[in-house]
Amino acid sequence: MTAFALEWLEAIWVILVESGPYLLAGFLIAGALKVVIPERWIYRNLGQDNTRSVFLASLFGVPIPLCSCSVIPTAMSLKRSGASKGATTSFLISTPETGVDSIGVTYALMDPIMTIVRPFSALLTAFVSGSLVNRIVKRGWDDQPEEDVQQRLIESEHDHDHGHSHGAEAASTDAGSCCHTEREDQAEDAAPEGAKAKAKEAWHYAFVTLMADLTPWFILGFIVSGLITLIVPDDFFGTVLPNGWMSMMAMLVIGVPLYICATASTPVAAALLAKGLDPGSALILLLAGPATNIATIAVVRGFLGRRVLYAYLGSIAACSLALGFGVNALYGMLNTSPTTAVGPLSAEHSSWFAQLTGAILLALLVWHAHRLGLVRSWGGKLRQLFLPIGIDLGARPIKALLLLFVLALYLGTAVSPVRPGQTGFVVQFGKVTRTVQEPGAVWHAPAPFARLVAVSNEQIRAAHIQGPGESLSLTAITRLAQEDARAGQQARARRADLEASTELLTRDEYLLRTEISVHYRVDDARAWLFQTEDPDALVGAFAETAIREAGLARLADELLIGDRELIQDETRDGIQRALDALNAGVTIEQVNLKEVHASADPSVHYAFRDVASALEDKQRYILQADEYRTRRESAAAAQVIALEEEARAQAHAMLQRARGDAAAFTAVREALSAVPEAHRDRLRFEALTRILRDRRVIAVLDPGRVVTPLPGSPGTTNAPLFEEE
Numbered sequence: 001m002t003a004f005a006l007e008w009l010e011a012i013w014v015i016l017v018e019s020g021p022y023l024l025a026g027f028l029i030a031g032a033l034k035v036v037i038p039e040r041w042i043y044r045n046l047g048q049d050n051t052r053s054v055f056l057a058s059l060f061g062v063p064i065p066l067c068s069c070s071v072i073p074t075a076m077s078l079k080r081s082g083a084s085k086g087a088t089t090s091f092l093i094s095t096p097e098t099g100v101d102s103i104g105v106t107y108a109l110m111d112p113i114m115t116i117v118r119p120f121s122a123l124l125t126a127f128v129s130g131s132l133v134n135r136i137v138k139r140g141w142d143d144q145p146e147e148d149v150q151q152r153l154i155e156s157e158h159d160h161d162h163g164h165s166h167g168a169e170a171a172s173t174d175a176g177s178c179c180h181t182e183r184e185d186q187a188e189d190a191a192p193e194g195a196k197a198k199a200k201e202a203w204h205y206a207f208v209t210l211m212a213d214l215t216p217w218f219i220l221g222f223i224v225s226g227l228i229t230l231i232v233p234d235d236f237f238g239t240v241l242p243n244g245w246m247s248m249m250a251m252l253v254i255g256v257p258l259y260i261c262a263t264a265s266t267p268v269a270a271a272l273l274a275k276g277l278d279p280g281s282a283l284i285l286l287l288a289g290p291a292t293n294i295a296t297i298a299v300v301r302g303f304l305g306r307r308v309l310y311a312y313l314g315s316i317a318a319c320s321l322a323l324g325f326g327v328n329a330l331y332g333m334l335n336t337s338p339t340t341a342v343g344p345l346s347a348e349h350s351s352w353f354a355q356l357t358g359a360i361l362l363a364l365l366v367w368h369a370h371r372l373g374l375v376r377s378w379g380g381k382l383r384q385l386f387l388p389i390g391i392d393l394g395a396r397p398i399k400a401l402l403l404l405f406v407l408a409l410y411l412g413t414a415v416s417p418v419r420p421g422q423t424g425f426v427v428q429f430g431k432v433t434r435t436v437q438e439p440g441a442v443w444h445a446p447a448p449f450a451r452l453v454a455v456s457n458e459q460i461r462a463a464h465i466q467g468p469g470e471s472l473s474l475t476a477i478t479r480l481a482q483e484d485a486r487a488g489q490q491a492r493a494r495r496a497d498l499e500a501s502t503e504l505l506t507r508d509e510y511l512l513r514t515e516i517s518v519h520y521r522v523d524d525a526r527a528w529l530f531q532t533e534d535p536d537a538l539v540g541a542f543a544e545t546a547i548r549e550a551g552l553a554r555l556a557d558e559l560l561i562g563d564r565e566l567i568q569d570e571t572r573d574g575i576q577r578a579l580d581a582l583n584a585g586v587t588i589e590q591v592n593l594k595e596v597h598a599s600a601d602p603s604v605h606y607a608f609r610d611v612a613s614a615l616e617d618k619q620r621y622i623l624q625a626d627e628y629r630t631r632r633e634s635a636a637a638a639q640v641i642a643l644e645e646e647a648r649a650q651a652h653a654m655l656q657r658a659r660g661d662a663a664a665f666t667a668v669r670e671a672l673s674a675v676p677e678a679h680r681d682r683l684r685f686e687a688l689t690r691i692l693r694d695r696r697v698i699a700v701l702d703p704g705r706v707v708t709p710l711p712g713s714p715g716t717t718n719a720p721l722f723e724e725e
Contacts (some may be wrong), residue, residue, distance in 0.1 A: 004230070005409060005488070006232055006413060006447065007679070008226050008227065008230055009226075010151065010411065011225070011226040011229040011230060012222050012223065012225070012226040013358065013362075015109070015222055015225055015226065015267050015357035016222065016358040016361055016362055016406045017354050017355050017357075018108050018109055018354065019104075019105050019108040019109055019266075019267065019358075019361075020108075020354060020356075020357030020359075020360065020361045021108070021353065021354055021357045022104035022105055022107055022108035023104055023105050023108065023263070023357075023361060024357055024360065024361060025104055025206060026065070026099070026100045026101030026102070026103065026104030026105065026263075027065075027101055027206040027210060027211060028202075028203075029063075029100040029101075029204045029212070030063075030064075030065035030099065030100050030101055030202075030205070030206055030210055031202035031203060031204075031206030031207075032202050034201075034202060034205045034206075035198045035201055035205070050084075050134070051131060051134070053083065053084055053086070053087040054084075054086045054087050054090050054126075054127060054130035054131055054134060055090075055127055056087070057083070057086075057087035057088070057090040057091040057094070057126070057130060058089070058090040058091075058093075058094045058122075058123050058126035058127045058130060059094075059123065060094075061090065061091045061093070061094030061095035061122075061126060062094050062095075062098055062099075062119050062122055062123055063099060063100050064095050064099060065099030065101045065102070065210055065263075067102055075088050075091055075092050075095075079303065079304075084134060084137070085134070085142065085304050085305075085308055086130035086131060086132075086134030086137065087131050088304065089126075089129050089130045089132060089300070089312055090126040090127060090129060090130030091126070091306065092291070092296065092300065092312075093122070093125055093126040093129055093130075093291045093312075093316065094122045094123055094125070094126035096261065096262055096290040096291055096296075097118075097121075097122035097125070097126070097262055097286070097287055097290050097291045098118055098122040098262050098290075099262055099263070101210075101214075101262075101263050102118075102261075102262035102263040103115060103118070103119060103265055105263050105266040105267070106118055106266055106286075109267055109270035110266075110269075110270055110273065110338065111265055111338060113279075113330070113331065113334070113336070113338070114279060114283070114327075114338065117283065117323075117330070118286055118287075120285065121283060121287055121319075121320075121323045121327075122287065122291075123321040124319065124323070125287060125291070125315065125316060125320065125323070128315050128319050129311065129312055129315035129316060129319070131353055132311045132315050133304075133308050133311050133312070136307060136308065136311055137308075139297045140228065141307055141342050142304075142305045142307050144310055151440065156224065171273070194513075197313055197332065198601075207364060211365075211368055212368050212371070212372060212394060213413075214261055214263055215263040215365055215368040215369055215372065215374070216369075216372070216374060217263065217264035218263065218264055218365055219365060219369065219374070220264060220525040221263070221264030221265065221266070221267050221268055222267060224267075224268050224271075225267035225268050225270065225271040226271075228268065228271035228272060228275065229274065230270050232271075232272075232275045234473075243276070243277070243278040243281065244278065247277060247278060247281040248280060248281045248284050248321055248324045248325075251281045251282070251284040251285040252284050252288055252317060252320060252321065253286045254285065254289075255287070255288030255292065255314070256288050256291035256292045256293075256316075256317075256329065257292070257293060260643040261290055262286070262290040263284055265285065265289045265290055266286065268284040268285070269286050270282075270284050272285070273338050278328055278338075279322075279327050279328060279331055279338040280324030280325055280326070280327045281324060282338070283320070283323060283324050283327050284320045284321065284323075285322045287316070287320045287323070288316060288317070288320050289318075291316055292313065292316055297309065297313070300312050315629035317620065350490060352357075379393070379394075379660075385615060400554045410446060410447075413446045413447040413451075414443060414444060414445060414446040414450075415441055415442070415443055416441075416442050416444065416451070416452035416454070417439075417440070417441055417442070417454075418436050418438070418439050418440060418441075418442055418452070418454050419439055419454070419456075420439045421439075421456055421457055421458040421459070422439065422454045422455060422456050423435065423436070423437060423454065423455050423457055423525035423526075424436035424437075424442055424452050424453065424454040424455075425452070425453050425454075425455075425525070425526070425530075426442065426444045426450060426451075426452050427450065427451055427453055428444070428445060428449065428450040428454070429449070429450075432526075432530065433450075435526070437450075453529060455522055455525040455528060455529060456522070457521070457522055457523065457525060458521065459521065459522075460497050460519050460520070460521055460589060461519070461520055461521065461522070461536070462517055462520075463517070463518040463520070463536060463539045463540045463543060464515075464516075464517045464518075465514075465515065465516045465517070465518070465540055465543050465544055465547070504547060504550075504551035504552070505548070505549040505551065505554070506551055506554060506555055506556040506559060507552060507553060507554055507555050508555045508556055510556040512551065512556060512559060512560075512596055513595075513597055514547055514551070514595060514596050514598075515594045515595035516543060516547055516571070516591060516592060516593050516594060516595065517591070517592045517594060518539060518540070518543045518572075518588065518590075518591050518592075519588075519589045519590045519591075519592075520539060520574065520586050520587060520588045520589055520659055521586070521587055521589060522585055522586060522587075523585055523586070523587045524583075524584075524585025524586075525585065526585070527584060527585030528584065528585040531582075531583060531585070532582065532584050535584055535585075535586065538579070538582075538584060539575065539579070539584075539586060539588075542574075542575045542578040542579060543575055543591070545574070545578070546571040546572075546574030546575045546578070547567075547569075547593075548572050549574060550567050550570045550571050550574070554567075557612075557615055559596050560596055560608070560611075560612040560615070560616050561612055561616050561619065563592050566592075567593055568591045568592065568593050569591075571591045572588050572590065572591040573594070575588050575591070576588045587589065597609075625632075655717060
């Protein structure tokens with residue numbers, strides 16, 4: 001919990017530092033406008049019931065830095081001075097939606113496009129709404145407000161309850177009022193005329209009167225922005241809540257009843273932009289949030305009429321949605337994406353001037369919070385919230401417990417963990433006083449006197465060199481091309497974001513886009529932390545340089561279909577050499593070349609893909625031919641070997657058979673030589689048996705011989721034998 005609280009405070013401090021210079025400059029300009037342009041002069045130019053008065057009311061309301069509460073009595077003064085309902089409505093919209101202070105904060109926390117679009121959108125919304133109200137009045141469609149409206153409006157001015165009394169002076173003069181607008185108007189005639197006196201008056205209005213009115217909203221806005229930065233996931237908009245009309249409607253529903261001033265809504269919108277909200281939805285929150293709220297709705301209904309209220313709310317909703325879609329289209333047409341200074345940044349990288357102005361702004365907010373009694377007021381309301389359940393936060397035991405809890409939370413900043421595989425450094429006032437290698441709890445001085453910075457030596461880190469958002473794969477190209485047909489400029493804006501990946505020039509002067517990821521680890525934690533200002537960005541910068549050098553040495557065909565492993569190895573070696581030269585304490589483990597393509601434009605991309613596919617087919621055919629040749633050569637060689645072995649086997653068999661036949665013939669010859677008569681008779685009988693088989697023979701035998709039938713003769717069972725008598 002202590003770590004979360006420290007991160008929360010750091011996020012708030014980053015917002016203060018980023019917005020401090022512009023916010024203080026905006027307050028100075030607001031004070032100057034207060035003195036240079038008297039409000040009575042504005043009243044005199046808004047009394048006519050025509051388009052000119054509506055435009056002037058919208059124009060005068062843009063730079064005037066009045067919050068959502070202080071614009072109500074000012075608008076009442078306008079109406080009592082003779083201003084038309086249309087001019088009053090325009091002033092009620094343009095004044096709280098923007099001001100010189102909110103314009104400065106917008107420039108500090110967002111980008112120049114949103115800085116220009118925001119006041120223009122406020123002017124346009126106010127003009128459209130005022131013109132519509134004037135048209136309703138001219139046709140007699142408006143209704144009359146209630147008779148006791150002024151008394152109820154005065155009572156409703158404090159319905160939002162800032163929780164402050166504006167000091168002792170405010171308590172004695174106007175205990176129920178939230179703003180100083182009417183008192184400033186009454187004192188305007190008595191203001192001194194000298195330049196020094198006017199400068200003092202402008203200074204007092206800027207940093208006393210106006211800042212007192214806005215202090216509660218500043219504190220609320222900074223707190224909420226810090227929470228959004230830490231709690232809301234980076235992919236919330238787009239996964240949980242899709243961008244486009246759904247997020248726009250959500251911002252409109254949230255902004256209409258929300259009571260927040262233009263300046264305080266800016267860091268909230270910037271934090272939402274950092275979490276992926278599209279710029280059109282952010283603009284809707286910036287327009288609808290300050291312009292509409294429960295108290296203002298009651299004022300318009302009672303002071304200008306029910307039908308004027310409908311026109312007021314309807315025109316704000318319609319103009320906000322139309323301008324939201326228009327802003328998304330504008331970013332798409334300009335091929336850019338919204339930027340914001342709110343995010344995982346560190347105030348240590350800001351200039352000393354920005355940190356000084358941030359400290360001055362913080363001191364002013366703390367002084368005004370103490371002067372207005374915000375802690376006591378908000379504490380009283382929190383106490384009333386818990387009283388129905390039997391818990392009195394004002395009781396001494398509860399106060400003691402809360403004090404002990406806060407003290408324990410603060411003392412918890414003096415204990416920091418060093419986990420296994422990490423190296424910790426105790427930093428005291430910017431100086432490393434101790435290095436911790438062993439894991440465990442480390443005691444040091446509490447914040448802000450000391451802090452512990454731990455770095456993991458075993459963690460594999462990754463730097464993805466690509467544009468914001470998803471990688472520009474062929475699937476993403478196809479999907480964005482399909483979205484072009486449906487969403488037009490908005491889809492092209494998203495494609496422009498993807499086009500921001502690394503570009504490289506090939507040797508044959510083609511411009512290709514690549515997407516690479518670099519995996520690395522820290523081997524020298526001290527050098528990683530204290531010898532380079534932003535080591536992660538340094539790795540990314542060297543990776544871009546190395547891949548561009550590798551691309552410059554090759555043709556486009558070699559990059560599209562060449563040996564990626566060789567390119568990856570060269571890129572890794574180039575990054576490592578550059579980091580070693582700076583002693584950055586980093587070891588590059590691996591480089592992955594994920595994408596190489598020509599352009600995000602579908603036609604160009606598909607053309608290059610067709611060329612690359614043809615070259616790949618050529619290489620595949622060559623490889624297939626080589627494979628077929630190798631396979632046929634191997635089969636022929638195997639067949640030759642088989643035939644040779646078969647011939648050898650046959651030759652060996654025939655030789656052995658001939659030897660056997662010769663040996664048998666020799667044995668028969670020797671046997672015949674031993675008993676020639678017996679063998680001669682045997683051969684004769686065998687010849688007779690073979691010749692006379694299946695033949696009927698009548699033989700005349702010599703007298704004195706006995707005949708025995710041969711085996712197999714008809715009617716016999718015994719073999720024929722010749723016996724001597």
